Amino acid sequence: MTGKTMLYKKENGWKQLNQEQRQDVINFCEPYKAFLDKAKTEREFVLESLKLAKEHGFVDAMSKDVLNPGDKVWFNLRDKNLVLAIIGSENISEGADFVVSHVDSPxxxxxxxxxxxxxxxxxxxxxxxxxxxxxxxxxxxxxxxxxxxxxxxxxxxxxxxxxxxxxxxxxxxxxxxxxxxxxxxxxxxxxxxxxxxxxxxxxxxxxxxxxxxxxxxxxxxxxxxxxxxxxxxxxxxxxxxxxxxAAKARDIGLDRGLIGCYGHDDRICAWTSLRAILDMDHTPERTAICFLVDKEEVGSTGSTGLQSRFIEHFMQELAARIPSSKDDRHAVRRCFWNSRALSSDVNAGLNPLFKQVHDAQNASKLGYGLVLTKYTGARGKGGSSDADAEFVSELRTLFDANDITWQTGMLGEVDEGGGGTVAMFLAHYGIRTIDAGAALLSMHSPMEVASKFDIHEIYRAYRVFFA
CATH class of the missing domain: 2.30.250.10 (Aminopeptidase i, Domain 2)
Incomplete structure (x- = not known):
């Protein structure tokens, strides 16, 4: 067996783009900045998102007796959780594709x-x-x-x-x-x-x-x-x-390649997943679900956190309205077991001033695209769901086939600390889950920093995943 060994390497995404493409990326991020200026709380984000969803043809799921492929529906839980779903052509018991982001911030x-x-x-x-x-x-x-x-x-x-x-x-x-x-x-x-x-x-x-x-x-x-x-x-x-x-989102740097603002964590993923499902122009094979959740920053507890059973509620309501599954009392259980999810949350980008807290070989970088975080947790992977190798391979193939720039990352060097996301609560249902989002600098500060290239790229990745 002969051939050259493939080496894994990360690539700066901006290098791939000509001047016109770079300007397109910069322009793409202007609505994001404007949206964050209007939506600084979880309630505001949900209500602004719902307004856009209605403009794009989504209707209240509870107003529909029957759901057919291509139907676009929403669920709103107390103005703190929003679910947008596009019904797929496959039986829902075959699984759905979830992109789940949290809309609360420190x-x-x-x-x-x-x-x-x-x-x-x-x-x-x-x-x-x-x-x-x-x-x-x-x-x-x-x-x-x-x-x-x-x-x-x-x-x-x-x-x-x-x-x-x-x-x-x-x-x-x-x-x-x-x-x-x-x-x-x-x-x-x-x-x-x-x-x-x-x-x-x-x-x-x-x-x-x-x-x-x-x-x-x-x-x-x-x-x-x-x-x-x-x-x-x-x-x-x-x-x-x-x-x-009180500050507004601002460009950072002479080249305007970065955005500094409050709430990138995790509204950078929430906005891109929202845009991704709103921009879908066809009926997907698998039901596509954009799920915006609350309370992640305090452990996903409470009636609007992902540890509540709201996901079971809205999936039961969907299944009961889809003709092929309404009489199958096991449809939702089977759906969860066959589903895929991107726990779309942010990662700690390599900080040039404090590189010692990162493992540079396994750290994410701003401008290098979507970050796949196989596991989070702290000290011994505590509190991690740890995506299986098969699912990681599936996503590698999907993103490479669609020219999505992606990288891997983890939350700091071993024993330095760590953190968690909603991934473990999705995985609790048997949903194959991995964290997939943007790298940030100054995470959890009043002004977090993200790359415009990454914002555009994770939007593209979420669209491909839904499609």
């Missing part, structure tokens, strides 16, 4: 009783959500997003800090002239403690003359909220308020 949530006054400032107490470096959130402009459900049953959407005319909010850090004894010797995780992440929201006392009102600055802040949203202090308890960076 942030600061308000506590249930957050507002107080101290030193004639009105402040809000927060509780950080997901894995954050707390010090990164101080001394930067923050915007308030969320919903408040009033006692009378009405619901108000709140966004303050995104319009150029809006005020913003911030956590006041300590000046270097006075931090020697209080802050300077703290470890990185305690430079700013969670109990110190209080946000400035007011400084002017109200002019009301009432001896029973002692905190005039706090009361003035409440007056402003009441004027605009009709809410009282008691309404904080039935609100979901999130503080997120």
């Amino acid at each position: 942030r600061l949530d308000l506590k249930q009783n957050p507002l107080y006054e101290d030193s004639e400032y009105a402040l809000l107490k927060t509780h950080y959500y997901g894995g954050v470096k707390k010090y990164q959130w101080a001394s930067r402009p923050l915007a308030l997003h969320g919903v408040v459900c009033l006692k009378n049953g009405t619901k108000a959407n709140v966004t303050i800090g995104e319009d150029d005319s809006d005020p913003v909010f911030m956590i006041p850090d300590l000046l270097p002239h006075l931090d020697a004894k209080v802050q300077r010797e703290r470890k990185a995780g305690e430079v700013l403690k969670g109990s110190e992440m209080h946000v400035l929201v007011g400084s002017i006392p109200c002019d009301i003359k009432d001896d029973e009102i002692k905190d005039l600055v706090k009361y003035h802040a409440l007056q402003k909220l009441n004027e605009k949203y009709d809410m009282t202090e008691q309404d904080f308890v039935s609100a979901e308020f999130e503080l997120v960076p």
Whole structure:
């Protein structure tokens, strides 16, 4: 047997493109930047996505008694999960193709009783959500997003800090002239403690003359909220308020090859998978499902996390409406066992300043295309689903046949740490699953960094996978 041995090597995707193609990639990413500026919370992402789905002919699955090949339907769970499905020509018991992304990102949530006054400032107490470096959130402009459900049953959407005319909010850090004894010797995780992440929201006392009102600055802040949203202090308890960076998505670098913004993790995968299914112009053989989920950053728990049984619910509803499977009580079980899934989540790109935490030979890089992460987990592959070799081979063949630029990656050097995704919860059903997404720099920070080439390439990969 003769022949040259094939060596595995990664290639910079930009090198493959001429100037016109490079400009096409850059142009492709402009709608992504605009979408992220509008959708900074899981609720906003789901509702904006649903709006686009309706424009592309998707209808409420529960409004259909019968589903036929080519039908496009959606399920919306509490504005925090969105399922888009295109019914395939094959019997659903033969399996479906899932691309599953999470739409929540690390942030600061308000506590249930957050507002107080101290030193004639009105402040809000927060509780950080997901894995954050707390010090990164101080001394930067923050915007308030969320919903408040009033006692009378009405619901108000709140966004303050995104319009150029809006005020913003911030956590006041300590000046270097006075931090020697209080802050300077703290470890990185305690430079700013969670109990110190209080946000400035007011400084002017109200002019009301009432001896029973002692905190005039706090009361003035409440007056402003009441004027605009009709809410009282008691309404904080039935609100979901999130503080997120007020900055917009921006190009990074003289060549504009990178995008810096809040929420790449994991909305870079959610947006590309959304676009991929919206742009499908034919009936797939296998039912194609784009599943946008919540709560991944805190372990996929709760009724809108992937550890809930919502996936069973909407798959049962689909099967019950497809003539070939409606009388098969085992259709969904068989479907899961025969299905494939891309747990479309991000990977840690090789950081040029901290290369020592990576295994360079097994690290993903920005600009090198889709990252296939065979396993995640931490120390001994804890919390990993570990894709089987056969499925990896199948995807290699698929992507190579369609000229998709892809690479492999893992979350850092052994014993450095690690992380998890939703892959294990999909694999729980017997679905063949692998993580497939983009490499990032500064993951979980208020400004994460991604390559425009990778955004375009993972969109192409998801389209091929669905097709």
